[in-house]
Amino acid sequence: MIVFQPHVYATVFILSILQAFALDSYIAAVYEHSVILPNVTGRPVSSEDALTLMNKNMDVLEGAIKAAAQQGAHIIVTPEDGIYGWVFKRDTIFPYLEDIPDPQVNWIPCTDPERFAPAAVQERLSCMARNNSIYVVANIGDKKPCNSSDPKCPSNGHYQYNTNVVFDSEGKLVARYHKYNLFMSETQFDSPKEPEIVTFNTSFGKFGIFTCFDILFHDPAVTVVSKLHVDTVLFPTAWMNVLPHLTAIEFHSAWAMGMGVNLLAADTHNTSLAMTGSGIYDGHLLVAELSSLPRLSPTYPSAVNWRAYATSVKRFSPDDRNFSGVIFFDKFTFTELTKPEGNRTVCQKDLCCHLSYRMTEKQEDEVYVLGAFDGLHVVEGEYYLQICTLLKCKSTDLKTCGQPVATAHTRFEAFSLSGTFGTSYVFPEVLLSGVQLAPGEFQVLSDGRLISQSGTSKPVLTVTLFGRWYEKDPP
Numbered sequence: 001m002i003v004f005q006p007h008v009y010a011t012v013f014i015l016s017i018l019q020a021f022a023l024d025s026y027i028a029a030v031y032e033h034s035v036i037l038p039n040v041t042g043r044p045v046s047s048e049d050a051l052t053l054m055n056k057n058m059d060v061l062e063g064a065i066k067a068a069a070q071q072g073a074h075i076i077v078t079p080e081d082g083i084y085g086w087v088f089k090r091d092t093i094f095p096y097l098e099d100i101p102d103p104q105v106n107w108i109p110c111t112d113p114e115r116f117a118p119a120a121v122q123e124r125l126s127c128m129a130r131n132n133s134i135y136v137v138a139n140i141g142d143k144k145p146c147n148s149s150d151p152k153c154p155s156n157g158h159y160q161y162n163t164n165v166v167f168d169s170e171g172k173l174v175a176r177y178h179k180y181n182l183f184m185s186e187t188q189f190d191s192p193k194e195p196e197i198v199t200f201n202t203s204f205g206k207f208g209i210f211t212c213f214d215i216l217f218h219d220p221a222v223t224v225v226s227k228l229h230v231d232t233v234l235f236p237t238a239w240m241n242v243l244p245h246l247t248a249i250e251f252h253s254a255w256a257m258g259m260g261v262n263l264l265a266a267d268t269h270n271t272s273l274a275m276t277g278s279g280i281y282d283g284h285l286l287v288a289e290l291s292s293l294p295r296l297s298p299t300y301p302s303a304v305n306w307r308a309y310a311t312s313v314k315r316f317s318p319d320d321r322n323f324s325g326v327i328f329f330d331k332f333t334f335t336e337l338t339k340p341e342g343n344r345t346v347c348q349k350d351l352c353c354h355l356s357y358r359m360t361e362k363q364e365d366e367v368y369v370l371g372a373f374d375g376l377h378v379v380e381g382e383y384y385l386q387i388c389t390l391l392k393c394k395s396t397d398l399k400t401c402g403q404p405v406a407t408a409h410t411r412f413e414a415f416s417l418s419g420t421f422g423t424s425y426v427f428p429e430v431l432l433s434g435v436q437l438a439p440g441e442f443q444v445l446s447d448g449r450l451i452s453q454s455g456t457s458k459p460v461l462t463v464t465l466f467g468r469w470y471e472k473d474p475p
């Protein structure tokens with residue numbers, strides 16, 4: 001990964017990604033943008049003032065787009081809400097919205113700005129793509145008029161959508177995606193009636209696209225990958241980090257690995273809201289048995305039978321020392337790792353988690369537990385989880401197990417984590433001290449074991465198999 005000279009508060013990450021089947025490669029960039037937020041949020045502003053604010057953000061994005069293009073990037077992704085921010089209600093966002101046509105109209109806003117309704121933002125983004133010969137992915141607001149003949153038409157006569165747009169290297173609008181799984185705070189937007197499965201082809205591969213909270217749900221995220229067989233997913237996001245399992249870089253890299261696709265994640269940068277964490281994740285699921293084979297076109301779900309190993313072994317340890325704890329409002333069953341090495345099992349409902357581990361030097365003031373959760377998560381949305389997790393507790397008090405922890409000193413020489421998952425969508429997370437990833441330091445075997453054989457470069461915060469059982473989500 002070539003890192004640009006720091007630009008504003010972030011850097012443009014560049015990575016050349018080996019194209020799966022064509023065996024050519026392309027250069028991808030993601031930009032983590034510190035969004036300049038409107039200073040008036042209590043009332044709608046004029047469309048001129050709205051455009052002034054959006055131009056301030058687009059000035060910064062233009063710098064990143066030029067920098068990426070100069071480094072030969074073929075495509076750059078910029079963050080969700082990156083042009084106007086997120087502090088809006090339904091009425092106050094209206095001046096920032098434009099009517100974004102279906103890409104089938106075959107339109108280059110840069111060379112034909114008057115063809116449809118006023119589209120200053122689309123024109124400028126299109127020109128950035130065209131003038132720098134680079135694909136530009138951005139997130140802006142779409143408005144579609146409706147009337148009383150449509151019973152669902154909102155009170156102000158418009159549907160308002162959180163929208164990703166993609167302009168190709170000539171500035172043509174080639175994709176438009178309306179965010180389907182809105183986060184609870186996004187009252188300024190509507191959700192489309194059906195999830196949109198949006199893909200587009202380029203000379204350097206087939207791309208899918210969705211936004212932020214979408215990544216936790218089956219549609220469109222899993223469908224666009226498992227049915228449309230894209231190689232890379234474009235992912236603008238404004239993600240608020242939640243340790244120990246839902247920090248941006250941790251969950252997004254695990255999702256890319258579990259789904260076996262590349263993921264280009266551009267996050268907003270706002271540390272006071274715990275918003276940070278972009279990345280270019282190549283979806284290689286490091287499966288020892290498969291690495292000798294050429295990477296075939298993606299097969300979904302991944303070539304892992306997540307329950308194979310865990311259902312083949314007896315429980316390593318009895319339940320007698322189990323205790324309960326809460327992680328992000330979900331009640332886990334824990335068991336403490338009292339010895340520096342050993343085999344442990346913990347079960348909750350149909351999920352049994354098995355762990356074999358060897359610590360290097362167990363720190364007296366650090367406690368690690370193995371936890372299991374099999375249930376419906378119901379806070380900030382409803383999604384069914386099956387989770388096996390090895391994690392460090394906040395303190396030696398077992399009541400603190402599950403609370404956010406960002407540093408650790410205990411190293412593990414080896415670990416092997418597996419679970420009797422009912423779902424085949426399991427995302428492998430390894431997070432190290434300092435909230436760092438561990439690329440290449442662990443593997444997932446085809447029998448479902450998440451293993452490290454030679455230890456990790458830093459002490460461990462958590463090793464987790466994060467399962468999503470979509471069929472058990474409420475309708």
Ligand SMILES: N[C@@H](CCCCNC(=O)CCCC[C@@H]1SC[C@@H]2NC(=O)N[C@@H]21)C(=O)O
Pocket residue numbers: 080086182183185186212213214216237238239240241242246273380
């Ligand atoms: N930050 C703004 C609104 C942001 C809207 C777009 N952001 C998302 O959709 C991010 C959702 C990330 C949620 C993950 S999963 C549940 C967990 N809870 C979090 O807060 N982060 C994670 C605002 O809310 O004002």
